[in-house]
Amino acid sequence: MDSRISARTLSGALGGWRTREPAYEALADGIRLLCLDNRLAPRTALPAERELAAALGVSRTTVAAAYRSLRDTTHIESTRGSGSVTLPLRRADPGREDAAHGTIDLQQASPPAWPGLAGVFAETAAAATSLVARVGYDIVGRSELRARIAEHYARRGVPTSPDEILVTTGAQSAIHLLATVLLGRGDRVLVETPTYPHAADALRQAGARLVGVPVTTSDGWDLDRAEQAFARTLPVLAYLMPDFQNPTGRTMTAEDRHVMVTAAERVGCTLVLDETTADLDIDRGESAAAFHAAQPGSIVRIGSLGKTVWGGLRIGWIRAEAPLIRRLVAARSTHELGTPEFEQCVAAALFPRMDEIVAQRSAFLRLGRDALVQALESALPGWQVPRVAGGVSLWVGLDAPLSAALVMEARGRGVLLSAGPRFSVDGGHDRHLRIPFTAAPELLTRAVAGLAESWERVRGDSPRHFEARWEAVV
Structure with a gap:
């Protein structure tokens, strides 16, 4: 048994x-969703029935029935005298099995591979005679690739030298490495909410205490809250996605960027900018001004080819001042031995074609976005569907805080999504749903049809007192 979660x-x-009746099934669904989102890791010991009942303000009978339902669906196992623990998810969960031939998985906001990628793989393999004579991985990054990444930044108005680039095994590896080197246990980190959940997980794993700053589809970043958070909590690091933020799709204005940089520099905070979606300008508008800092080393940038080229090409990078790059290289060997050289060679061959790649990717995502917006507005007119100019997803506002219940119901119809709370830093977002538009338009249209049916069922099952309370809040 690896861990235990308290009732609180x-x-x-x-x-x-408590989004539907009977209450025990609503509770069981809530725990199932935590397991599916990996917010409850396998082999986690659950609270005793009496303790959880007291924390939730329900009867012990309700909790006992919820645990029984979870055992029936093999999400937990219970042993007399030892309590209940979560189990590893089966290869196919019940919802996936019921729709084995029609499942639409929108949990990962990753487009399919750029069509020319297979050809680049083949060309790289054909010229790999000298490559396979080498060790096969590199802890800093091949000089050719680092030079091309540096050129990519220079074209965006950020002069960069190759020694300011560290190639990583994807952006997630970069986030983990930065968190390990820059953070100590208990350090505060300012993070947008909603945000990319795997980044928040990595920061928490490093011992950080997250401080949320709201960002919305309508108003963008709450600059007043941000300035107050910087001044009052004195964060060591701030993790931001300034361009086509995941999940809201918002892009910072020049004023937003100036306020963030100024507030961070005032308290000596390092800004970590996740720019993995920065090139996904669907409408091909003017690019926002780049972040610039007065203090050297106060801005660190993360990039990758996961969204622009293919999620399976595990190439990411960190752009930072050379002294920090050296610190990161020294710390990296304790976690991994480096990035595969074959994939680095593929990446180096792709950068000269990046304009072509981004144009194709923008056209593909534009079709998906437009189809998704049209389908949502037609089938679910009560929802708030934002207009985004780029990125990979819509942060849709529901007309009741039933995101988790909707996700569970939709799974039974073969539509797999992540609920709004998964993207939260400090709770909430039950009234939102992230819907990626990275699938083909016909699949997105089918997914919306399934969501509309699920929403009708969820709204019909939700307790009347819950609905009344929500209407009063609105």
């Missing part, structure tokens, strides 16, 4: 779990 912590993670 589980209660907080469940949020507004």
Whole structure:
């Protein structure tokens, strides 16, 4: 058994779990969703029935029935005298099995591979005679690739030398490495909410205490809250996605960028900018001004080819001042031995064609976005569907805080999504749903049809007192 979750912590993670009747099934669904999102890791010991009942304000019978339902679906196992623990997810969960031939998986906001990628792989393999004579991985990054990444930044108005680039095994590896080197246990980190959940997980794993700053589809970043958070909490690091933020799709204005840089520099905070979606300008508008800092080393940038080329090409990078790059290289060997050289050679061959790649990617995502917006506005007119100029997803506003219940219901119809609370830093977002537009238009249209059917069922099952309370809040 690896870990244990307290009744209080589980209660907080469940949020507004009571979205339908009977209550025990709503509770069981809430715990299932935490397992599916990996917010409850396998082999986690759950609270005793009496403790969880007290924390949630329900009867012990309700919790016992919820645990029984979870055992029936093999999400947990219970042993007399030892309690209940979560189990590893099966290869196919019940919802996936019911729709084995029609499942639409929108949990990962990753487009299919750029069409020319297979050819580049073949060309690289054909010229790999000298490559396979080498060790096969590199802890800093091939000089040719680092030079081309540096040129890519220079074209964006950020002069960069190759010694300011560290090639990593994807952006997630970069986030983990930065968190390990820059953070100590208990350090505060300013993070947007909603945000990219795997980044938040990596920061928490490093011992960080996250401070949320709201960003919305309508108003963007709450600059007043951001300035107050910098001044009052004195964060060591701030993790931001300034261009086509995931999941809202918002892009910072020049004023937003100036405020963030100024507030961070005032308290000595390092800005870590996740720019993995920065090139996904669907409408091909003017690019926003680049972040610039007065203090050397106060801005670190993360990039990758995961969204622009293919999620399976595990090439990411960190752009930082050379002294920090050296610190990161020294720390990296304790976690991994480096990035595969074959993939680096593929990446180096792709950069000269990046304009072509981005144009194709923008056209593909534009079709998906437009089809998704049209389908949502037609089938679910009560929802708030934002207009985004780029990125990979819509952060859709529901007309009731039933995101988790909707996701569970939709799974039974073969539509797999992540609920709004998964993207939260400090709770909430039950009234939102991230819907990627990275699939083909016909699949997105089918997915919306399934969501509309699921929404009708979820709204019909939700308790009347819950609905009345929500309407009063609105």
